Amino acid sequence: MLLGCTALVTLPQGLVAQDAGMEPDGSYRLSPIIIEAGTEVDNDAESVVASELWTGGKVATSILDTPASVSVVTQKEMEQRNADTVEDVLEYSSGIITDYYGTDDRNDYYLVRGFQASTYRDGLTLGTMRGVREDPFAYERLEVIKGGNSTLFGTSDPGGTVNFVTKSPRFESFGELFGSYGTNDQAEIGFDFGDVVNPSETLAYRVVGKVRDAELEYDDSRDDSQFFLGAVTWAPTSYTELTFTADYLKRDGTPNSGGYPLDRDYDRDEFFGEPSFNDQDVERLTLSAEFRHEFQNGLNLRANLRYSDLEDDFGYVYLTDNDARTGSVVDRDYFGGESTAEEWIGNAIVQYDASFGSVDSSTLAGVEFRSASTTSSSFYGTYTPIDVDDPVYSGPPTGYSPYSVLENDYRTRSLFAQQNFSFSDRIVATVGVRQDWLDIEQEDLSSGSRVETEDDFSETSYRAALTYKITDETSAYASYVESVAPPAIGTEPERGEQYEIGVKYQPAGLNALFTASAYELTKTNVVVPVVLDSGVIERQTIGESRVRGAELEAKAELTENFGLVGAYAYQESEFVRGNVRGTEVDGNEFATVPNHLASVWLTYELPGNGAHGDIDLGLGARYVGEYFYGVTNDTGTSPEQYYVDASFGYDLAENTSLQVNVSNLLDRQYVVGQGTAAYYNNGRTVTATLRRSW
Template sequence: MVSDTQTHRRRPSRPARFSRLLLGSTALIALPLAAAAQEGGEGSGGTYRLSPIIVDLGLQADDDATSLVAKELWTGGKVATSILDTPASVSVVTQKEIEQRDADTVEEVLQYSSGIYTDYYGTDDRNDYYLVRGFQASTYRDGLTLGSMRGVREEPYAYERLEVMKGGNSTLFGTSDPGGTVNFVTKLPKFERFGEIYGSYGTDDHKELGFDFGDVLDENQTLAYRVVGKIQDSALEYDASRDDERFLLGSLAWEPTAATRLTFAVEYLDRDGTPNSGGYPLDRLYDRELFFGEPDFNYHDVERLTVSAGLQHEFDNGLSLRANLRYSDLTDGFGYVYLSDNAARVGNLVDRFYFGGDSTAEELIGNAILQYDTSFGTIDSSTLAGVEFRDASTTSSSFYGAYTQIDVTNPVYSGAPTGYAPYSVQASDYTTKSIFAQQNLSFSDRLVATVGLRQDWLDITNVNSSTGTPVTTQGDFSETSYRGALTYKLTNEVSAYASYVQSVAPPSIGVEPERGEQYEVGVKYQPDSYNALFTASAYELTKKNVVVPVVLPSGAIERQTIGESRVRGIELEAKAELTANVSMTAGYAYQDAAYVRGNVRGATVDGNAFATVPNHIGSLWVNYELPGAGPRGDMNFGVGARIVGPYYYNVTNDNGKSPTQVYLDAGFSYGITADTALTVNVSNIFDKQYVVGRGTADYYNNGRTISAALRHSW
């Protein structure tokens, strides 16, 4: 809620006749000031939306803590934006949904979203693995690319919500993959007193303690803070494993006037884990607890520091300025011994290899955006223009080699490999400069036309010291991308759209950039009678110069380029609070993913299906709340089902096919007091075991996990 003092400070709003249709057509680019739209109370003190794109700082965009149904986007962290009128397929996972399902990883957060397949490498825990519309998704934090920070497993507790915009869109986000964009919205100050602390314990000796609290620091309510933290001590489902973490996020927000806001945040993330179990032999299903790596060698240590600042100022004439800056520093080291099995193996001895490396990354990224809103009779106009830069440097040293065999029926470990030397030593510098512009026009509050243009200049320098003598190569790229969309408001509850977007993936020296284009049509329904959002879309997505990982006969993995690939599909998603007690999330996606032309290891893959991309993905989660009576507190019961259709394990479609996967999950919470709740969650209730990935070994899905948490809030 906004206090009387806050409401009084808000400057008077302009007439809000600007069509809210434009709200969904804005460029959504890069500024971590989402909290500016978080605070405030609905309709308090006469505050309301200033325009379809600019949001009054006194109006709350979405209350993610109390609703499953997000109706506005913070993609780009720039403004709150109507999902109903956004000309794209969008999935938002709110804080309430994350807590209901006790989603502890990004893969778990996204696994109930339509068109997204997660955790396809199973016990490989080095990264967050998910595919959107059959392709890798580009990742952003408050609208700014994570870039060279992408290899880190993100901590979901750091974020208010996760937003997925389906399909590539380099006009909005710069160089990016065509499948879609995943935007993490950071928890920032809210100009009110709040907090929570929780502790949990679960399967694999998983122990976790977290806290999230904040308050206003001065009586004039111009300065506020927030502190978020988590400590985790855990193993994984296989022997000789660990999954430990330390995380801390602190932020300050200063709002000297209703028109100006400055935000500053510092985050530290430290992960100490194991990369995987070494995989499992190919001949049959094995016990998940088995470990075929080396206890003294399989390690993965990640440390990241992030410092960010954002500025927002609204002038009195329809003009607004937004600016953003972020610095990140990362160290990442891992090593592991893994199985290298083959279908023709005889006996119980299986070959093994070791692989690993050390890497660093340092990155500075920022932008400045101007936006101007005005009207011409029945036509509303919003013009956006901005500049963006990114300066990043990375180093990497990788090692690889053959190791001792292991008896898979009686594993005896050999100790950590010794005497190895790196086969690859690289150092790279990346510089990106971008300009972008977008024009939105709304005609008679019904039809919205959106046109966008972006130009990216990329300079890449690589120093290869693998042979001892440094070899320097350089590459310059200049890429232009376009976007066009039409949105038509059929009624106040129903909108339809058609769009064309382009994507340009980050290139490598000597390789043509991967370019993608997508055609999409869709319809969205947001009923007035209850809180819900239903969406349906159909699309065709094409990508050229595709680079895919290929397992060579030696057991090594090499990235090779395929000429062209295409995905055609439909997506359905529903998020609804059907009654005061019943809510549900449902999704279904059909994907027809195939290589149009290309070769791998000299063999054609024309017409082959993508690896790890199922034709069918479906999910349903239903939650029922039983209000408390007398001494009994509120109770919530949730049950979910996920179905993943079969898919091939590799691009040549000759290494087997996965079975249909079916999972059941459940959650329960009990209100011990008004401010304290006990929650219990079970994932994969029936402990189903499937081979979800296959290369030199098999990789299984996660087994059944049970967790219990006690949470106190104020």
């Protein structure tokens, strides 16, 4: 399929795209897409190479013709590497650094092109749900679009967008059941199955679930979770489809003690928090509906609606060390809070495709709304020190009261449009615009009396791109995109703009995709977290920052038995202007942004011969260059980091396999972050998984 840039919808297998007439061979022409009945979409369970991008109707498109740097991690790649967290999923993608807070397990931490990236689910922002650690088993794939994308997605961070594509029903019978056990008493069971319900094959369902009972590598810890999803799809005709999805996520974990003392290396199994206080409980319910209809005349309609409800409570005692400390007694503070969020979000998107001689046109327009309410209560205070050579726990803090009690309401209304023109199936021009109206209301009860404030924003973002199809296998592009980060009351929204050029190659006869890009990404009104002398972390505006870089990425199944996933990125970060706590940082590099990132994952299959089943071997290596720990560039730098990962799979019988994965095979220990404590990377883990599929 030849898809025209980023405004063309790919239809599921069995659907036929039409415009005014039928071609002689029985196919139908829709803009620059040729789709014949029976064309298959990406099968994420069978390949590490994705050829299409899916963003909830904003839109599905050929990656080869998308004028942006894109990284897609499929279900097969996640299974090969046993990627159990979002950080694990992204660590082999170009231009993304992960896990820079190491064993701080409250959130997933990653930067894309040196900046934060906004998270989306099926093309709709996760908004107030974005701080939750997602379970990769719930998703078909993760898609990363590098750079600002506010024109397509609304308010978003400049680094890019991470889109989680939810598992949905398929009109076939399938299933998977697995159990695993590994390091730190990590035990999991999971299932994923579905089928067609009725003889007319208009109703299908899917059920997904995973239960985890585990500890972390430090003492007095746990890392338990449960996830369940149920979905039903009704397709009364070949042109209409309606899907309902309900899912539930619960996490019960133990946040680490803010890291380890600064004076020397410590064993990762040591714990300097409070076993009876360090705790995090997350519970989220999500209900979703998706509708799409093709009118058979070039007009398509898609609508999405989602409701989410979240509770997130945590508390932890953590170290507040400093380089001037003498002796083995280290100060500690405590921090915690309770929060809730309730959110409705939805959109409606209309697309019209037509042809005018050698010019194909695709016009997309949509409306979007979001309504969210949050509450938060935060507490903080100093706590009893601890002797790190002979730790004695003091019990949970008592008598504290919240220093911040807030209630917030967010209302967003958006209009967006995008126009694509394809000239002679070789040149594709894209322009887009989006207008977001945001209203924020806040009630502050911190002082005991209610203080009400409000603010409203009207933000416009643009994008423009030109794609040239050099051959049917090779495309080159140049693009300009903008981003507007989610604003806060009394502050200007952070804005970003990116200039990018790139080339993509998808050779005929080989399941592979090779990409290269160069970019300049600038962000103004920049806000960064800064550790104050008191140990409190405060967000401060420092002005303008910029990253210039280049990226290479390759995903290929070079032969029937040999596969490759490789990536390299060069990043040159700089604070153009600004200061932190009275210190100018002009010309400084970003914190936690290395100049060089590289990775490679190789797989090889040894076919069975009757005496034994197939054997699958995987070997990966990752390199992370050194980077500064803080924006002032005077608090130290990280060491260069080298990691080796491996996997071994054996087919015990048809559709039954045993897989062993080892992460950080050499058990390297690095200080990956540093503030009032040192953060270590995760140690070696070994996991064995028994999987049965049908």
